[in-house]
Amino acid sequence: MKRLLLIMLVLLCTNIAVNAQDSSATQTIRGTIVDADSKSGIYGVNIKIVDSNPLKGTITDPDGNFRIENVPVGRVSLQLSFVGYESRIISNIIVNVGKEVVLELQMQEVAIDLDDIVVTPEIEEGVPANEMVLISGRSISMEELTRMATGFNDPAMITSNFAGVANAGDGGNDIIVRGNSPKYVQWRLEGMPMTTPNHFGDQGMINGTTGILNSNLLANSDFFTGAFSPEFGNVIGGIYDIKLRKGNNEKQEAIAGIGLLGTDLTLEGPLKKGYNGSYLINYRYSTADVLNQLGALDVEGNPKFQDAAVKFHLPTKRAGLFSIYALGGISSLGFDDVQPDDWNIPGSDEMIPNLQTEFDKKSFLLNTGVSHTYFFTDDNFIETGLSATFDGVKDDVFRNESDTERIHSLKSDLQKSAYRAQANYHHKLNAKNKIQAGVIYTLFDYKNQQIRQDFGENQATPVLDFNENMGNMRSYISWKHRFNQDVTLVAGVHNTNVFFNKKHTLEPRLALSWQMSLKSKLNFGYGNHSTMEGVNHYFAQIRDGNGNLTQPNLNLDLLKAHHLVLGYNYKINQNWDFTLEMYYQDLYDLPVENNVNSIFSTVNEDLDVTYVALVNEGKGTNTGIELTINRSFANGYYFMANTSVFESHYTALDGVERSTRFDSDYRINILGGREFSGLGKKKNQTIAINAKLFFQGGQKILPLLRTESGSLNVDPDNNKFWDYSKAYQNSLEDLYALTLSASFKWDKKRTTHELLVNLENITDNKGKLREYYDASEPGGVGYTTQFGLLPNLMYRIYF
Template identity: 55%
Template sequence: MKHFFALPILLFLLTSPVLGQGLYQTVRGSITDSDSQAPLIGATVTVLGSNPIIGTITDLKGNFRLDRIPAGRITIQLSYLGYESKTIPEIVVNSGKEVILNLSMQESAVKMAELVIKANPVKGQAQNEMALISGRSVSPEETSRYAGGSNDPSLIMANFAGVANSPNGNNDIIVRGNSPKYVQWRLEGMPITNPNHFADQGAISGGLSTLNNNILATSDFYTGAFAPEYGDVLSGVYDVKLRAGNNEKFESVLGVGILGTDLTLEGPFKKGYGGSFLVNYRYSTISLLTDMGLTGVKGSPNFQDAAFKVVLPTQKAGTFSMFGLGGASSALLEEVEPQIAQTPGDRSMLAGIREDLEMNSHLLNLGLNHTLPIGPDSYIHTTLGHSREGIKDQVFESQFERMYGGNGEFLKDSVLNKQVNYCSRLNKLAYRGAINYHHKLNARNKIQAGTQYTLFDFDYDQSLLQDDATNRVHLVDFQKKAGTFRNYVSWKHRFNDAITLVTGLQNMHVLLNNKSTFEPRASLHWQLNTTNSIQLGYGKHSTMESAHNYFAQVKAEDGSISEPNHNLDLLKAHHYVLGYEKRFTESLVAKAEAYYQDLYNLPVENRANSTFATINEGPDFNYVALVNKGTGKNYGIELTLERFFKNNYYYLINGSLYSSTYKTLEGKERNTAHNGRYLVNILVGKEFVKLGKKQNQTFGLNAKMFMGGGKYIIPLLRDGNGNLAVDPENNQFWDYGKAYETTLGNVTKFVVSVSYKWNKTRTTHELFLNLDNVTNAAGKLTEYYDPGKPGSVGYTTQRGLIPNLMYRFYF
């Protein structure tokens, strides 16, 4: 343990005697037209507040360069004849790494003979010009700064209105009460696997993201009424972007932390060529938490991951870029109780049974992008991609009896036998090809159109022991392929500089069973004046169900086995959104958004009194005959007050009141498993700058408080007097007739993080400490049967205090 903390100190000492020179860095990048992506030649770039004024103009390729910018924070302003001016505030300049900005400007819809000056767009708005509502951009700086983010892009989403993570510590993303399995992850514009280590069989969540902050660019996240280009999604879209590597000089970042140690390398291929590479590798050190007894489990989880991006521009053939993201994780958890992990079959609740859980998972995403300009106003974007993910889980079941001494004292547990009960091998591959055409007709109109083909290749096998653990039964066992076509067309029309309309159509066709859908989309943004705006949005959306449900093997009453779900239709929903935004200052904004989601065609069990719907699936399984006769409703209101980082502090306060319900064939409206009813986030942060004798140090303090409704549960069986009425001998534990009627209480969490940064000549050091659930709150989440607990009832609770210490060295 002492060697782990010695490494950051050693690196600091080795680089400390270089303070004689000034602390400066280069800020450079490019400016393009936001619609056509054509370079803007002669655009003016100015550092606001500089004295004397620091500025430049873009060259024939739209590039700009600002040398000898003092370390700290700067704000730059962009201006160009006939375009809306734009300000990029609070850019962090570190002495150890160049700042590279890829920026765009919007042409004014009203032609003027002089420079168009407008109020600057609100920071945090989605970068995609076709997304006018329910969208937000997330910068790498926010990911590392917000308390509770832990350098994990999944966790950072739960800081925003309408989005929650599971309080058990998993980094799933619950959007407006929808299941996390209906969130679509994208990387560089391509749909990808669930990018999390220790993934479960539903690819819903995981323990830790394979993505980390060192490789990310500003990315977009959408919570509803999606732009026409997004299909096969019902809940949310996380459109993750990787930054390009430095194409002029070699740079590196070394990170050493409790969760993982990683190295990032980037640089040019050769001098004078605009191409670059970026690569990151990370290896697990999470066993440190286990060694300190902070995870509550017996066993050693391990992981490793890597990512890269290569950019290859050409003179006449456009720009090629290759990217990849992969990871592998494993863990052997001993003596697993429901409090630690949920295992199939409920056998961990039986007396005399002990379970060990072995988990193995891997993922790989590879892609090739090509952007080809066609004249000054059009370009074609082509993507080829391959994704794969695999999960192999085994539950080892041991029967034991307790040994006692002559005086009745407990001596030890004696294991009688040990065998593999549950075994799961799930492999999913996908091959994708997509082409998108973008054309800027004029300053008022832009069109997009695209098509994508995906071929899925599934190899699934799940089995467990039944009949007193003597007969192995296969729940799913198939090797199948399934293809989908998706097409879209989108049109953006700007009536003037105040009113913008985006409308279009998305189409999806599933070749497996010839199910199709046509989905109209429309959104409107109206800037009432310089400080007030409203947004409207509507979209019809659909998605496929998880593959295991299509090929589930179901046993009939006569003992025969069939696969009755091949013909499942797409899940569908109508999204309606109304938003209002009030901008008090350039840094302070208030938002309100009301939404209604009408879900239909939901797969539910084909049994009159069943409460089962696939939208409630978790990491467990329930393979039954399904029909698309379920319905659901999600509605709510979200309020946000955000003060963006300026003058060395920020705050973010948001709250959501919402409802998420569903109906099966029984006709009763029930809460979904993800209906939290309300959530509140309060985040604050402050930086103390120019510390130390050389004024080269910065101290940061950030905090977050979260309050939310508890998870609705399926309770244990009880009699009319409330006494436990489970029947372990017949494996009867749960009262499905009361599914999702009650919770076990609300959930609260307090998070604190601190950081310290040293800027030195050509190097930067950063030290982070994040304390998640610093009060060690243990709100109850679910209940389970445990004869060893008081009243024979045990509870799963929030994950306790988890510290995350990280040191970064930029050189």
């Protein structure tokens, strides 16, 4: 590892010393500006580069397109203005020599006559692209992905920078939103639900350690944390609506990167001369696997992965806009003697003394689809889409007891396909009213087999053995009404039908935004939401009292929640703002074990899965308050501090209210960064330094059995380890981590080079997350801890 780092740094420093370029380097900024509601191009928008001298700008053509050439490299802001529309300032646009800037922007038509009103544009940061979202939502840009510490090239990791969001701290990229399990977060790609985009996925394809999505591919994407607008269904936790950017449709461009975690290449360009269509292609391979093969690195478990993505943008003159996209990846790892702090595997084999446990994992996923947008008039259009997703996980666990045979204690082959068809109709009635309605049908095809033989059992049990199709349909209608320039209402209803067991819901939604003054805004949101539980629970095979296999969960209902959110935003000045949100989630019809003495609910599941008879008689609550103080990036620096204080509770059939395992009580994030531009003799270099410090309560645990005096009281021979009477009462300790990142960028005549360093958890703090039985440890207790120091070095070239 040290040898590799030294070689890379020497090569990079040599390149920096040899190559230079004067400060007159320029690039083109171009793009399209559309109406926020109708998505039709706006003719005549005045665009100027803020503080440019001499003034540099342009206006849009009849299709809403614009182009500004010879823009100096660095950061710039665009001011957009047009009669009858709200003015905007788009800030922190990064201009590099090696890549054109291509933007897709939108403007909101004013709801009243502005003849006698002067509208002052405000700097906007994090405003969702979805105009129907009024509360608990924000956009995440590619610029933020590369700038903020924690989030290094992984769209999932950056979400933990924001209030109300956390992760487990064990090196995974799970997303825990307001105390809800990560499995209740919905990922979307190009407007369609998709498989969680992770390598090394668990049995539900929910959690992983490495994201498949690459920041080089992304346009601004939306992230929502509660009280979702009417178009979203089958979700109660959070929504990450990922958008892939369009490739450059005028010139060929590329981004190449080599880093300690992955080496990738991105290509983009026009499909043919004179045609506005484009392609965007990315491929990445695990650098760690290459280094392992060369003997330069020794990573336990030998994890390896590769992934690829593609998007074709295909506009036509009369038939509308077509887009074809795909995202996929494969991964594998294996341990000869897995320990609880290596990987979480089903069962308790790794805790049994004198037992060697082998573990092998393979996973794959593919999300692909085609979307189409057709404009009937300038005020109404329809979006349609077809998609297919495929994913699978194969887990094999073997245990080897001394002087006994090798037992295949887990054999798991879980495969899922999903085929979707969707249509969304948008009609802008006037400046005050918009109607949106849509429907999506999904056909699931499952081929799941899992055989388990826990320690001490005489026979293996086929807990999953099904090959089934399941269909569901969701539909919605939504209305946005602007009473005036200050008050906006979004109301609607969402309907879900599960045809497999004839379950359905009708879910009202409501959101209201009131601009109380030039500086302050009040938002309110309510939504009734529902989601299906993991399909493995529906078809789980469970032995009854006579030893016969049964499927008691085929009639399991949807789990549901009422969301209430109240938010307040105060604009301190042009760059500083303050946001407060309070929320309450009332969860009901939660699946819990059909046993009055049981504490089990599916809302607590982690990577292991428990198969028991379930009923929808559980309940729960998530309540909290979130506070954010944000200083937008300006004058070379930014700052953000946020805190979340919350409670997450549930009640099973035993009638006792307990914390969920995701109830970590609080989280505090402090982020900031400074950028130094115009460095070097020819003022062509930029250095950026960023940092993040977080504090968080530990997740609640299932403790080991102990006597009244505190001594360990486990019984490995009978596979008895956990004290369910004290489930989720306490955590082991609070957590913290400091992350530092730095980048150095320099421009040449036709290329831009960038060196990025990220030091995750630089203090190597390893707070205790969970405990487990380990006879070799003092007192017989081992601990799963925070992931320690994780360095990542990456070099990129844009050309």
